[in-house]
Amino acid sequence: MVHNGIEYGVMELIAETYDLMARGLGMKNDEMSRRFAQWNRGELNSYLIEITAKVLAHVDPTTGDWLLNRIQDVAQQKGTGVWTSMSALELQCPVPVIDAAVAMRHLSTWKDKRELASRQLKWPHHFRGEREPFLMQLGNALYAAIIITYAQGMTLLAAASRAFKYDLNLADVARIWRGGCILRAALLEKIRVAYKARPDLHSLLMDPQFSAELMARQNHLRNVVGKITHLGIPAFAFASSLSYFDAYRAERLPANLIQAQRDFFGAHTYERTDQKGTFHTQWQ
Amino acid sequence: MVHNGIEYGVMELIAETYDLMARGLGMKNDEMSRRFAQWNRGELNSYLIEITAKVLAHVDPTTGDWLLNRIQDVAQQKGTGVWTSMSALELQCPVPVIDAAVAMRHLSTWKDKRELASRQLKWPHHFRGEREPFLMQLGNALYAAIIITYAQGMTLLAAASRAFKYDLNLADVARIWRGGCILRAALLEKIRVAYKARPDLHSLLMDPQFSAELMARQNHLRNVVGKITHLGIPAFAFASSLSYFDAYRAERLPANLIQAQRDFFGAHTYERTDQKGTFHTQWQ
Numbered sequence: 001m002v003h004n005g006i007e008y009g010v011m012e013l014i015a016e017t018y019d020l021m022a023r024g025l026g027m028k029n030d031e032m033s034r035r036f037a038q039w040n041r042g043e044l045n046s047y048l049i050e051i052t053a054k055v056l057a058h059v060d061p062t063t064g065d066w067l068l069n070r071i072q073d074v075a076q077q078k079g080t081g082v083w084t085s086m087s088a089l090e091l092q093c094p095v096p097v098i099d100a101a102v103a104m105r106h107l108s109t110w111k112d113k114r115e116l117a118s119r120q121l122k123w124p125h126h127f128r129g130e131r132e133p134f135l136m137q138l139g140n141a142l143y144a145a146i147i148i149t150y151a152q153g154m155t156l157l158a159a160a161s162r163a164f165k166y167d168l169n170l171a172d173v174a175r176i177w178r179g180g181c182i183l184r185a186a187l188l189e190k191i192r193v194a195y196k197a198r199p200d201l202h203s204l205l206m207d208p209q210f211s212a213e214l215m216a217r218q219n220h221l222r223n224v225v226g227k228i229t230h231l232g233i234p235a236f237a238f239a240s241s242l243s244y245f246d247a248y249r250a251e252r253l254p255a256n257l258i259q260a261q262r263d264f265f266g267a268h269t270y271e272r273t274d275q276k277g278t279f280h281t282q283w284q
Numbered sequence: 285m286v287h288n289g290i291e292y293g294v295m296e297l298i299a300e301t302y303d304l305m306a307r308g309l310g311m312k313n314d315e316m317s318r319r320f321a322q323w324n325r326g327e328l329n330s331y332l333i334e335i336t337a338k339v340l341a342h343v344d345p346t347t348g349d350w351l352l353n354r355i356q357d358v359a360q361q362k363g364t365g366v367w368t369s370m371s372a373l374e375l376q377c378p379v380p381v382i383d384a385a386v387a388m389r390h391l392s393t394w395k396d397k398r399e400l401a402s403r404q405l406k407w408p409h410h411f412r413g414e415r416e417p418f419l420m421q422l423g424n425a426l427y428a429a430i431i432i433t434y435a436q437g438m439t440l441l442a443a444a445s446r447a448f449k450y451d452l453n454l455a456d457v458a459r460i461w462r463g464g465c466i467l468r469a470a471l472l473e474k475i476r477v478a479y480k481a482r483p484d485l486h487s488l489l490m491d492p493q494f495s496a497e498l499m500a501r502q503n504h505l506r507n508v509v510g511k512i513t514h515l516g517i518p519a520f521a522f523a524s525s526l527s528y529f530d531a532y533r534a535e536r537l538p539a540n541l542i543q544a545q546r547d548f549f550g551a552h553t554y555e556r557t558d559q560k561g562t563f564h565t566q567w568q
Contacts, residue, residue, distance in 0.1 A: 011545055015538035023536070048545065054567055055544040063558070067565065068544055072555040075539035076546070082373050089366050094387035096520065100527070103378035107531045108539035113486050118535035120495055123502060182549050202397050211404055218407060218516075226510045229526065232502075234534055236380065236527035242513065243384070243520035247391045250518055251402035252307070254299035255359035255392035260339040260352055261295055261332065262360070265466050271356040274347070281351065283338055 002153050002160075005084025005098040007048070007182050008077075009149035012101035012237040014052050017142050020224075024127050024231050025134075029066040033057040039139050044146070046185030075105040084156070093159040095152040096240035097145070104236055123232035134227070141224035144217040145241035150191060151204035152244065158202075171195040205248055214245070221245075286437050286444075289368025289382040291332075291466050292361075293433040296385035296521040298336050301426050304508075308411050308515050309418075313350040317341040323423050328430070330469030359389040368440070377443040379436040380524035381429070388520055407516035418511070425508035428501040429525035434475060435488035436528065442486070455479040489532055498529070505529075 021027045021035070033056035040049045060067040081102040088095040107114075127134075154170055161168040174192035177183050194207035204210050225242050228235040247253065262268040264283045272279060305311045305319070317340035324333045344351040365386040372379040391398075411418075438454055445452040458476035461467050478491035488494050509526050512519040531537065546552040548567045556563060 011542050014545075015541045018541050019538035022538075047549075051545060051548045051567070052541070055541065055548060058544075058565070058567060068540055070556050070558050071540035071543050072557050073537045073539040073543075074555065075542040076552065078552075085373055086370055089369055089386065092390045092393070094390050096384070096387055099383050099387070100380070102373065103380055103383070103528075104531060104537065105539065105542070106376045106378050107528075108537045108542075109376070110486075110532070114532065114537070115535050117487075117490060117533040120490060121498065121502075121529070121533035123530075123533075202394075203401075206397075206401060206404060214405065218405075222513050222516070225523075226513045229506050229510045229513065229523075232506070232530050234527050234530035234537070236524070236531065239509075239513075239523040239527050240520070243518050243523050244387075244391075245405070246407075246516050246518035247388060247520065248394070248398065249401040249405035249407075251399050253357045253388065253392045253398070253518070254303035254306075255357040255389065256352055256355035257299045257302050257336065257339065258295050258359040258389070258392075259355050259357075260342075261298075261335060264335045264339060265331075268360065268362075271358065272354050273356050274354050281342070283335070283342060 001080050001083050001087070002157050003177060003181060003183055004080035005095060005156075006149055006153040008081035008084070008101035008105075009095075009097040009153070009237060010046075010048055010146055010183070012104055013097070013142060013145050013149065013241070014048060015104075016228075016233075016235040016238055017138060018052070018056075019233055020138065020228060020231070020235065021135075024125065024228070024233055025131055026127075029056045029068060035135065035139075039142075042139075043186065044139065044143055046187065047182060048185075072111075073108060074111050075108045077102070077105050081105070084153075087160065088156050091156065091159045091163055093156045094244065095156055096244045097149040097152055097237050100236040100240040104234070125231040125233060127227075127231060129227075134223075137220040137223050140217040140220040141238065144214055144221045145238055146185075146187065147204065147210055147214060148241040148245055149237075150187065151210070154191065154195075155203050169195075170199065170201075203248065205245065218245070285364050285367050285371070286441050287461060287465060287467055288364035289379060289440075290433055290437040292365035292368070292385040292389075293379075293381040293437070293521060294330075294332055294430055294467070296388055297381070297426060297429050297433065297525070298332060299388075300512075300517075300519040300522055301422060302336070302340075303517055304422065304512060304515070304519065305419075308409065308512070308517055309415055310411075313340045313352060319419065319423075323426075326423075327470065328423065328427055330471065331466060332469075356395075357392060358395050359392045361386070361389050365389070368437075371444065372440050375440065375443045375447055377440045378528065379440055380528045381433040381436055381521050384520040384524040388518070409515040409517060411511075411515060413511075418507075421504040421507050424501040424504040425522065428498055428505045429522055430469075430471065431488065431494055431498060432525040432529055433521075434471065435494070438475065438479075439487050453479075454483065454485075487532065489529065502529070 036053035178188040320337035462472040
């Protein structure tokens with residue numbers, strides 16, 4: 001199930017990359033296909049990137065148009081993504097990229113609503129800047145967001161293993177997935193190595209190699225999310241990967257305010273940073 | 285339950301606003317308190333904004349420090365947010381701001397992990413730009429994101445009403461909430477009017493008044509999300525509100541690529557834009 005959840009996340013990230021290239025940069029399918037094929041020869045090497053290049057290049061024999069352009073933009077699903085999101089809620093172990101992928105599939109089914117709204121809630125999207133450097137950043141951002149997606153999924157697997165006593169060996173899981181599933185990707189070898197070295201690693205974000213890769217690419221991920229934000233193209237999975245990354249590495253979160261509000265309106269009490277115990281305040 | 289889900293969303297948006305003001309702009313608590321009090325006299329008028337102003341101004345008698353600064357940044361929850369997210373998954377009716385609020389409460393509990401990660405995954409956050417115009421934009425962005433949160437929650441209520449034959453009158457729901465719950469807000473009167481005029485409204489985003497308010501503020505929401513992205517402060521609820529808005533108003537989504545990928549690796553078939561029926565392609 002978590003394999004499929006990660007698959008949902010990676011597919012959505014690739015779809016958002018395609019949307020940004022096609023609607024944002026105005027690239028043609030063959031040009032995008034070549035870019036994905038090029039990415040597939042580097043660190044992004046994976047079955048899903050490979051088939052994306054092939055899908056983009058496929059010509060419809062009946063119309064002579066790119067087949068992809070004639071496919072309805074309404075995504076179906078069989079349930080494993082939803083189950084992954086539900087398990088993450090139960091185990092209190094967030095998987096926001098997977099949640100975003102599920103939400104985007106659901107939103108895609110509101111086709112008639114979207115068409116209506118597109119005429120009422122307009123925003124002009126014009127890409128400004130140089131295309132080639134941006135595409136380089138986009139490849140790095142995609143790689144970083146995919147690492148973060150795997151990190152979410154693997155941390156969920158570890159939480160499930162603890163909760164349900166599966167005694168999972170995550171290095172073996174990575175090795176098996178590398179063998180021949182839809183997720184098969186060069187990246188999985190690095191994941192295997194990471195868990196082999198530290199079976200109790202809480203998050204792949206903290207593995208030295210992935211940390212270094214993310215540190216080198218976070219600026220590109222930020223630039224891509226920032227650009228998308230201003231273009232008005234939805235890139236919920238990209239944005240969710242960055243939000244998770246920034247929350248995970250936040251020494252302080254504003255949850256103190258949430259605790260104070262809860263104590264204000266419901267006397268739910270709070271803890272302090274400077275004293276042990278449970279406290280309640282008469283705020284008024 | 286949905287009332288509480290929306291409450292989670294609005295509380296998280298306020299918390300992210302506070303984080304951005306405190307960590308991003310370096311504002312002091314009394315200054316932030318005055319800003320929230322000012323916002324509470326305008327379109328943001330609501331109980332949650334009002335108590336935020338009071339919480340920020342509260343001085344701890346034992347230390348003389350702002351009490352909020354001594355409260356642990358680990359949020360608790362009683363479950364209604366998680367239930368709302370689960371119901372949204374079951375009804376295939378996304379509520380991303382509420383999901384983000386739940387995820388951020390869960391992530392807040394990883395306090396020791398966050399402290400470790402903050403030392404390994406660094407990003408220098410320096411606000412650049414003029415503070416006063418940015419604060420004006422921040423208020424508008426908060427208002428827009430709150431509208432989008434209510435839109436998600438009300439659309440979920442309508443979906444539940446259809447699925448379970450509740451026969452809910454959403455104008456009455458808004459009127460009752462306005463009466464005396466934690467959500468009580470000036471905004472609810474506009475929501476009542478919207479559903480009174482069109483009981484079958486699919487989304488508040490499409491109500492003429494809210495559409496106009498969002499059109500006037502989307503640029504500010506984009507600027508705030510873009511700024512946060514570059515500051516490295518997690519603002520998952522803000523980002524999720526914008527992603528939902530942009531997905532809802534997207535005539536075309538890249539779900540065609542997801543359908544093509546699914547057909548490639550699993551022969552799951554797809555529909556076409558130019559012909560009726562269900563299709564499968566030999567992609568290789």
